[in-house]
Amino acid sequence: MKVLGIDGSPREGKGNTEIVVRKALDVCKGNGLETEFVAISDLKVEYCDHCNDCLTEPKCSKDDDVESILERMEEADAIIIGSPTYFGSVPGKLKSLLDRTVVLRRHGLKLSGKIGGAIVVGGSRNGGQEFTIMTIRNWMLMQEMLVVGDKETAHFGGICVGRKRGEVLGDKEGIKTVENLGKKMVEVLKRD
Ligand SMILES: Cc1cc2nc3c(=O)[nH]c(=O)nc-3n(C[C@H](O)[C@H](O)[C@H](O)COP(=O)(O)O)c2cc1C
Numbered sequence: 001m002k003v004l005g006i007d008g009s010p011r012e013g014k015g016n017t018e019i020v021v022r023k024a025l026d027v028c029k030g031n032g033l034e035t036e037f038v039a040i041s042d043l044k045v046e047y048c049d050h051c052n053d054c055l056t057e058p059k060c061s062k063d064d065d066v067e068s069i070l071e072r073m074e075e076a077d078a079i080i081i082g083s084p085t086y087f088g089s090v091p092g093k094l095k096s097l098l099d100r101t102v103v104l105r106r107h108g109l110k111l112s113g114k115i116g117g118a119i120v121v122g123g124s125r126n127g128g129q130e131f132t133i134m135t136i137r138n139w140m141l142m143q144e145m146l147v148v149g150d151k152e153t154a155h156f157g158g159i160c161v162g163r164k165r166g167e168v169l170g171d172k173e174g175i176k177t178v179e180n181l182g183k184k185m186v187e188v189l190k191r192d
Contacts, residue, residue: 001189003028004076006069007039008083008094015041016121016168020160020178021082024119027182028078033189036076038069040093045069047096054103066100074104078115078185079145081136082158085120088128090135098139105143112144115188117181119158121168129159148188150180157181 005025009017018039025035043065053061060066073079081098083090090098104110118136120129133156140147150157158178162168169175 001077002034003078004072005037005080010091010093012041015165016162017082017084020119023178024080024182031186045093045096048099058107060103074110080117082119085122085128085132088131109144114145116140116145116147117157121160123163125161133157148184150177151184153177153180
């Protein structure tokens with residue numbers, strides 16, 4: 001069983017989203033699951049412009065790094081999407097990646113049945129993390145994924161506060177929601 005963690009922050013270098021996505025993956029790995037980490041800051045991600053080439057072809061005609069991410073999504077049994085909050089939503093680069101998965105929906109709903117979990121970091125305590133996490137969870141539902149939350153901490157997944165790099169580690173309450181999301185993924189993936 002493989003869990004793919006995607007760091008959807010466009011900020012280069014190790015930021016808060018990377019820290020929390022890796023934390024959730026560590027919980028999965030510690031419980032015997034295979035994990036893989038991808039940061040989109042290192043990758044070229046063009047936006048979907050509704051060219052509709054993927055209505056006829058099973059792949060996107062754009063020449064960038066998205067195809068390799070989509071392949072990893074297809075291989076995974078579960079996907080964790082991590083995002084910073086930008087003006088109360090996901091950053092444009094991550095939204096572009098989510099939009100580009102339309103080819104997987106159009107050609108056999110390839111993400112259907114995979115387990116999905118979301119983690120969001122914002123610089124302010126009430127900076128729009130819940131709207132942001134719902135954007136990701138809505139994408140998962142529209143891809144027919146099975147969305148999990150964070151057990152007894154009972155938010156909508158991992159929700160954290162942190163602005164400067166590494167600051168998220170000081171949000172003990174938020175880190176607990178991230179660890180619980182990882183535990184919930186393990187629980188669901190290991191169901192009989
Ligand atoms: C353009 C921009 C918009 C932002 N908007 C918000 C916001 O609406 N709410 C919030 O709490 N933080 C906001 N932030 C702060 C980031 O969410 C925060 O610094 C986060 O930790 C960045 O994650 P990263 O280190 O993984 O890139 C914004 C940052 C930027 C650059």
